[in-house]
Amino acid sequence: MSFYPSYLLCLCLGVLCVVFVSFWNAQWRGGFAWDGTGKQFNWHPVFMVTGLVVLYGNAAVLYRVPLTWGQNKTPWKLVHAGTLLLALILSVLGLCAVFDFHNAQNTPNVYSLHSWIGICTVALFTSQWVVGFAAFLLPWSPVELRKLIKPTHVWMGAIILVLSIISCISGINEKLFFSLKGNVNGTQPYAKLPSEALFANSLGVLIVVFGLVVLYILSNQGWQRPEPNHDGEGYRPLQHEES
Numbered sequence: 001m002s003f004y005p006s007y008l009l010c011l012c013l014g015v016l017c018v019v020f021v022s023f024w025n026a027q028w029r030g031g032f033a034w035d036g037t038g039k040q041f042n043w044h045p046v047f048m049v050t051g052l053v054v055l056y057g058n059a060a061v062l063y064r065v066p067l068t069w070g071q072n073k074t075p076w077k078l079v080h081a082g083t084l085l086l087a088l089i090l091s092v093l094g095l096c097a098v099f100d101f102h103n104a105q106n107t108p109n110v111y112s113l114h115s116w117i118g119i120c121t122v123a124l125f126t127s128q129w130v131v132g133f134a135a136f137l138l139p140w141s142p143v144e145l146r147k148l149i150k151p152t153h154v155w156m157g158a159i160i161l162v163l164s165i166i167s168c169i170s171g172i173n174e175k176l177f178f179s180l181k182g183n184v185n186g187t188q189p190y191a192k193l194p195s196e197a198l199f200a201n202s203l204g205v206l207i208v209v210f211g212l213v214v215l216y217i218l219s220n221q222g223w224q225r226p227e228p229n230h231d232g233e234g235y236r237p238l239q240h241e242e243s
């Protein structure tokens with residue numbers, strides 16, 4: 001199968017995830033503000049899905065785009081690191097939104113399973129970015145170190161995406177249980193599957209499918225960027241290359 005249909009699917013699913021998470025919060029959760037109310041919380045899912053899933057996933061598959069193969073790798077490394085930095089900034093803003101909201105409402109912090117997995121995901125992502133920057137972008141980092149780190153960097157990259165998706169699914173589920181309580185706040189209960197629940201469940205499915213497409217692209221050996229073999233034996237896959 002050729003690369004581009006999968007890549008197009010990845011791009012379309014990414015856009016749909018951002019549209020769905022924004023529409024859910026605008027349509028059913030009262031929209032957005034930065035004032036310590038539920039409207040501030042609403043930035044949390046939007047920033048987390050956009051940063052840690054959509055931007056992250058697209059940055060992960062960047063080197064697989066054949067259009068980039070014949071070119072110098074350094075600018076693409078900068079695009080990869082820059083997109084991931086933007087993803088990291090959005091995730092930190094997403095965390096600020098929810099911590100600030102909890103503090104304003106006197107709600108305890110980091111008590112749920114969702115928050116534990118979420119915190120670990122962002123911590124792993126931050127360390128992955130710092131180590132990746134130091135090892136692959138700083139010109140004085142030794143080639144041997146790059147060779148050593150690369151397989152772990154690739155493996156950790158996929159693991160962080162999986163953890164982000166688990167965080168999003170558990171977060172969506174938790175939010176629906178908190179919000180759709182039937183008679184208590186004038187909404188229909190989650191178990192009756194009101195339109196909001198149907199929509200947010202579909203967002204969860206979209207996020208999972210997006211993640212599977214990214215992992216499929218990453219796992220396809222034939223779509224790895226060919227790198228010059230310095231022994232003069234032609235090309236060998238990215239994973240065995242030094243940077």
Ligand code: HEM
Pocket residue numbers: 044045046048049052053095098099100102108109110111112113114115116117118119121122163164165167168169170171172173174175178
């Ligand atoms: C990668 C994605 C995500 C990460 C890393 C993440 C992380 C976190 C963290 C660390 C907290 C705890 C904040 C505190 O204790 O003050 C939290 C809270 C929360 N998040 Fe997320 N989140 C993510 C996505 C989502 C999504 C998509 C939703 C859907 C609405 C969501 C819903 C919630 C809810 C309802 C809370 C408040 C209750 C609680 O602390 O568990 N999260 N999130």
